[in-house]
Amino acid sequence: MQTDIVIIGGGASGMMCAVQAAWLGHEVIVIEHEAQPCRKLNITGKGRCNVTNNCDVQTVMANLPRNSKFMYSSLSRFAPEDVMAFFETLGIELKTERGNRVFPVSDKAQDISGALINAARDAGVRIVCDDALSLIMEDGEVRGVKCRKSEYFGRCVVVACGGISYPKTGSTGDGYTLARQAGHTVTECTGSLVPVELYGECAQAMGLSLKNCGLTVTDNTTGKKVFEQQGEMLFTHFGMSGPLVLSASAHMHDIVKGKYTFAVDLKPALDEKKLGERILRDFSEVPNRDFGNSLGRLLPASIIHVIIKRSGISPVKKVNQITREERESLIRAIKSLTFDVKGLRPVSEAIITRGGVEVGEVSPKTMESKLVKGLYFIGEVLDVDGYTGGFNLQVAWATAYAAAQAF
Numbered sequence: 375m376q377t378d379i380v381i382i383g384g385g386a387s388g389m390m391c392a393v394q395a396a397w398l399g400h401e402v403i404v405i406e407h408e409a410q411p412c413r414k415l416n417i418t419g420k421g422r423c424n425v426t427n428n429c430d431v432q433t434v435m436a437n438l439p440r441n442s443k444f445m446y447s448s449l450s451r452f453a454p455e456d457v458m459a460f461f462e463t464l465g466i467e468l469k470t471e472r473g474n475r476v477f478p479v480s481d482k483a484q485d486i487s488g489a490l491i492n493a494a495r496d497a498g499v500r501i502v503c504d505d506a507l508s509l510i511m512e513d514g515e516v517r518g519v520k521c522r523k524s525e526y527f528g529r530c531v532v533v534a535c536g537g538i539s540y541p542k543t544g545s546t547g548d549g550y551t552l553a554r555q556a557g558h559t560v561t562e563c564t565g566s567l568v569p570v571e572l573y574g575e576c577a578q579a580m581g582l583s584l585k586n587c588g589l590t591v592t593d594n595t596t597g598k599k600v601f602e603q604q605g606e607m608l609f610t611h612f613g614m615s616g617p618l619v620l621s622a623s624a625h626m627h628d629i630v631k632g633k634y635t636f637a638v639d640l641k642p643a644l645d646e647k648k649l650g651e652r653i654l655r656d657f658s659e660v661p662n663r664d665f666g667n668s669l670g671r672l673l674p675a676s677i678i679h680v681i682i683k684r685s686g687i688s689p690v691k692k693v694n695q696i697t698r699e700e701r702e703s704l705i706r707a708i709k710s711l712t713f714d715v716k717g718l719r720p721v722s723e724a725i726i727t728r729g730g731v732e733v734g735e736v737s738p739k740t741m742e743s744k745l746v747k748g749l750y751f752i753g754e755v756l757d758v759d760g761y762t763g764g765f766n767l768q769v770a771w772a773t774a775y776a777a778a779q780a781f
């Protein structure tokens with residue numbers, strides 16, 4: 375099959391690139407090996423799709439811990455405001471929530487993917503279900519793609535295959551194989567924005583979701599705090615997950631036993647003095663109660679036994695016999711519940727892949743390979759990753775737009 379532009383991967387970046395290229399008059403084929411395009415996009419933002427972050431380019435770059443400079447050119451030409459205008463043009467109403475996170479008003483990720491797919495079809499893009507196996511190259515130039523069912527030829531081939539996280543959505547790392555075939559370097563791929571395995575009693579509180587707690591992560595080798603934020607998290611059988619923990623994971627590297635410690639603040643709205651007063655008040659109401667039965671109003675049930683153990687106070691001690699030192703120890707346990715980090719969950723459970731096609735071998739202006747003419751890389755397949763907040767999709771949109779402008 376012959377066309378102008380062949381895009382491998384009908385995910386966020388591939389579909390954006392297809393729409394933009396078709397709008398510029400190019401003939402486009404998207405090859406997608408899943409039955410439907412945009413499977414991953416449909417599960418983003420817990421099914422609500424955090425489309426982008428309503429902020430300026432500098433702020434986006436500050437939220438890309440790896441290779442942010444590479445992104446400057448493309449972000450400047452397709453900034454968050456342009457992304458928002460693009461979706462609004464497609465008839466999607468957007469809203470900005472806490473942390474400048476942008477979502478569709480409908481809270482449905484499928485509205486975002488549906489709008490992209492419809493825009494592509496309306497612009498004449500052909501979306502074919504096939505599995506790209508290898509690039510067809512000649513004289514240092516790409517000519518097309520060999521797929522399981524057919525061969526597709528075009529003057530430009532775009533690798534938009536995503537990374538290796540959540541492989542059930544179709545992102546199985548094929549983009550790295552294609553990049554290597556073209557002679558590109560692929561940096562080591564691990565997970566970022568991934569749940570964290572911890573030593574300690576997390577499993578005892580499994581299922582407990584804390585809507586507002588504090589988390590501080592300390593690098594014990596330097597004594598420095600590498601992460602400090604408040605938000606939502608979840609205790610699991612292996613450790614912790616939830617938005618706050620996923621964000622923290624992006625700040626931890628080369629994890630070995632004892633390197634990082636998590637300190638959870640179960641009462642971030644109360645400083646130690648206020649928490650002390652609150653505990654005294656609670657205790658004064660039930661002076662003859664056993665300590666083990668006295669924390670029900672202050673803490674969720676499933677974490678109480680952990681806090682009792684960490685406080686070092688006997689659970690059968692009457693609360694009116696608890697000393698000041700013991701109260702201080704209880705306050706410490708609540709304000710700084712520590713766990714040593716064991717490691718990160720596998721990349722398959724990560725929101726985003728850290729690592730990918732070496733950006734030094736790709737033009738930051740056009741996303742074209744510096745090694746093979748006509749070959750482009752966009753989206754998560756590149757060695758760029760962001761924190762939570764819509765920054766990863768912003769990377770997908772901006773790199774897709776840059777490539778489309780260059781065809």
Ligand SMILES: Cc1cc2nc3c(=O)[nH]c(=O)nc-3n(C[C@H](O)[C@H](O)[C@H](O)COP(=O)(O)OP(=O)(O)OC[C@H]3O[C@@H](n4cnc5c(N)ncnc54)[C@H](O)[C@@H]3O)c2cc1C
Nearest residue numbers: 383385386387407418419424506535536544753754764767
């Ligand atoms: C659970 C979850 C929630 C997320 N939430 C958010 C969020 O709210 N906001 C945000 O900014 N980011 C979020 N992300 C990250 C975001 O989804 C990715 O950054 C984005 O999807 C990357 O786009 P992409 O086009 O590069 O890759 P993908 O969206 O992964 O698309 C790649 C496509 O290529 C196809 N493909 C792969 N190999 C082949 C092949 N050989 N032949 C044919 N087709 C192929 C795949 O099937 C897939 O459809 C989330 C990720 C996950 C896993």
